[in-house]
Amino acid sequence: MSRLSIWLILGATLTFLIGPFLIVIFAGLSAGEALAFPPQGLSLKWYAKVFTVESFRASFALSMFLAIFGTIAALIIGIPAAYALNRYDLPGAETIRTIVAAPIIVPGIIVGLALLRYFVVPLDVTITMALFVTHTALVLPYAVRVVSSSLNNLRADMEEAAVVLGCTRFQAFTKVVLPNIRGGILAAFILGFVTSFNEVPASLFLSGPGVRTLPIDMLSYMEITFDPSVAALSALLAFMSVAIVFAAERLLGFSRYV
Amino acid sequence: MFLNRAEGLALALPAALFTFLVFLVPVGILLSVAFQSGGSWSLQGYVDFFAQPLNQTVFLRTLKLGILVAGTSAVIGYLAAFCIVNLPPSSRGRIFGLVVLPLMISPVARTYAWIVILGRTGIVNDVITGLGLSDTPIRLLFTETAVFIGLLQLFLPLMIISLVSSMENIPKDVVPAARVLGASWFQVFFRVILPLTKEGLVIGGTLVFTGALTAYITPAILGGSKVLMLETLLYQKVNFSNDFVSASVIAMILIVMCFSANLALKRLASAKG
Numbered sequence: 001m002s003r004l005s006i007w008l009i010l011g012a013t014l015t016f017l018i019g020p021f022l023i024v025i026f027a028g029l030s031a032g033e034a035l036a037f038p039p040q041g042l043s044l045k046w047y048a049k050v051f052t053v054e055s056f057r058a059s060f061a062l063s064m065f066l067a068i069f070g071t072i073a074a075l076i077i078g079i080p081a082a083y084a085l086n087r088y089d090l091p092g093a094e095t096i097r098t099i100v101a102a103p104i105i106v107p108g109i110i111v112g113l114a115l116l117r118y119f120v121v122p123l124d125v126t127i128t129m130a131l132f133v134t135h136t137a138l139v140l141p142y143a144v145r146v147v148s149s150s151l152n153n154l155r156a157d158m159e160e161a162a163v164v165l166g167c168t169r170f171q172a173f174t175k176v177v178l179p180n181i182r183g184g185i186l187a188a189f190i191l192g193f194v195t196s197f198n199e200v201p202a203s204l205f206l207s208g209p210g211v212r213t214l215p216i217d218m219l220s221y222m223e224i225t226f227d228p229s230v231a232a233l234s235a236l237l238a239f240m241s242v243a244i245v246f247a248a249e250r251l252l253g254f255s256r257y258v
Numbered sequence: 259m260f261l262n263r264a265e266g267l268a269l270a271l272p273a274a275l276f277t278f279l280v281f282l283v284p285v286g287i288l289l290s291v292a293f294q295s296g297g298s299w300s301l302q303g304y305v306d307f308f309a310q311p312l313n314q315t316v317f318l319r320t321l322k323l324g325i326l327v328a329g330t331s332a333v334i335g336y337l338a339a340f341c342i343v344n345l346p347p348s349s350r351g352r353i354f355g356l357v358v359l360p361l362m363i364s365p366v367a368r369t370y371a372w373i374v375i376l377g378r379t380g381i382v383n384d385v386i387t388g389l390g391l392s393d394t395p396i397r398l399l400f401t402e403t404a405v406f407i408g409l410l411q412l413f414l415p416l417m418i419i420s421l422v423s424s425m426e427n428i429p430k431d432v433v434p435a436a437r438v439l440g441a442s443w444f445q446v447f448f449r450v451i452l453p454l455t456k457e458g459l460v461i462g463g464t465l466v467f468t469g470a471l472t473a474y475i476t477p478a479i480l481g482g483s484k485v486l487m488l489e490t491l492l493y494q495k496v497n498f499s500n501d502f503v504s505a506s507v508i509a510m511i512l513i514v515m516c517f518s519a520n521l522a523l524k525r526l527a528s529a530k531g
Binding site: 016018034036037080083091093106108110111117133137144204215222231234 | 277
């Protein structure tokens with residue numbers, strides 16, 4: 001294939017993948033009242049307005065809470081599980097692996113409905129708690145997978161040596177294993193954070209008035225108001241995600257783990 | 259390998275029990291709802307569901323869009339992946355990064371872009387009315403085409419990534435060798451590239467197909483209630499008519515479709531070709 005045709009094909013593909021998003025960034029810069037492209041005059045007013053919308057602030061805080069603490073909770077139960085699956089001769093290891101991976105396979109909207117009907121309502125769980133549990137379950141498979149692949153690269157003799165030299169098993173884990181899989185844990189955290197922060201289908205049924213994650217709040221704002229503030233907010237969130245992933249890639253070669 | 263099984267189980271069980279209790283049990287109960295009517299087991303829920311023309315239409319549309327999106331992304335994916343693999347190493351990483359980039363951006367934001375492009379006052383309609391092709395804006399949103407475009411843009415990167423990683427394993431000289439020996443590009447693709455990248459195609463195809471079947475945001479924003487897919491239909495059944503039997507049927511259909519797509523494609527990949 002000639003150079004020209006290679007760049008034509010790649011140019012067209014990338015325009016299709018990224019072009020629409022550049023349009024969103026510019027649509028948010030409009031000085032006019034309605035969503036349009038090209039924007040009617042340039043201003044930052046919609047980017048500023050995003051910060052003053054009360055519901056956006058509340059839902060941003062909730063989404064941040066879920067993404068951070070849901071992922072930490074998933075890591076707290078996920079790291080020991082990944083360690084056990086990697087280093088122990090477990091009876092039923094395959095079953096445990098399948099159970100933990102299940103939340104990736106089941107469509108999100110079914111998860112949300114099932115949890116609402118048969119977990120939240122019967123046990124009288126609060127909405128925030130229900131969202132927290134759901135996001136933890138959804139992030140757990142990623143946490144186990146990424147930490148597992150990082151444990152695979154760490155030879156087990158190192159811990160055995162530590163134990164022979166007088167460490168307890170727990171000390172061998174905290175002093176030898178943990179420092180060596182730090183990068184994998186951080187990669188798992190970032191992947192979990194982005195997954196949780198962008199999650200919609202599973203949170204849909206679990207969101208009530210006043211308690212909504214940010215993407216769902218944006219969806220319902222869009223249904224009522226047709227102004228460029230959602231475009232501005234979309235652009236800001238994209239910058240945030242891309243900046244986090246980019247920083248992670250620069251700092252620790254994130255893509256090695258995913 | 260440590261041999262203390264009790265210790266290993268104690269470490270693994272919290273995660274497994276957590277997922278089992280708060281995840282698998284509720285989903286299992288939801289799926290069983292459709293098999294019960296009046297206290298006994300029956301398939302009446304399924305019979306009633308498929309008896310309604312709207313449900314049939316939505317089911318077939320979801321299947322059709324899933325196949326179309328997976329097929330189209332395979333065609334574009336092969337072209338793009340072949341180009342990426344043939345780039346000089348310096349630009350390859352950068353271009354690959356640009357393909358991965360959209361995956362980091364919220365699907366809500368990515369789908370929202372199509373409103374700006376396809377809406378009544380969007381770019382496409384500006385061009386159409388500007389050129390005088392039509393006096394009034396054309397309805398482009400809330401059509402199957404809009405949902406198709408949105409889904410394709412959402413899931414195409416997954417196909418390209420899978421194909422690139424399996425094409426990178428093809429030895430450099432294979433394609434030029436086939437060409438020198440007189441194979442047409444058509445033959446090169448079907449006799450050389452396709453058999454060697456079958457695994458990547460299967461992984462990408464499964465990801466795109468199941469992704470398209472189970473997407474909620476795209477059909478909700480770009481299809482609305484005019485172009486329902488199974489996910490948006492499920493939402494309506496629950497929120498507007500409290501019909502949990504239908505919701506349970508849809509849930510089962512989605513799960514069965516995803517699993518059988520997985521199995522069928524795996525079978526296809528291991529078959530001799």
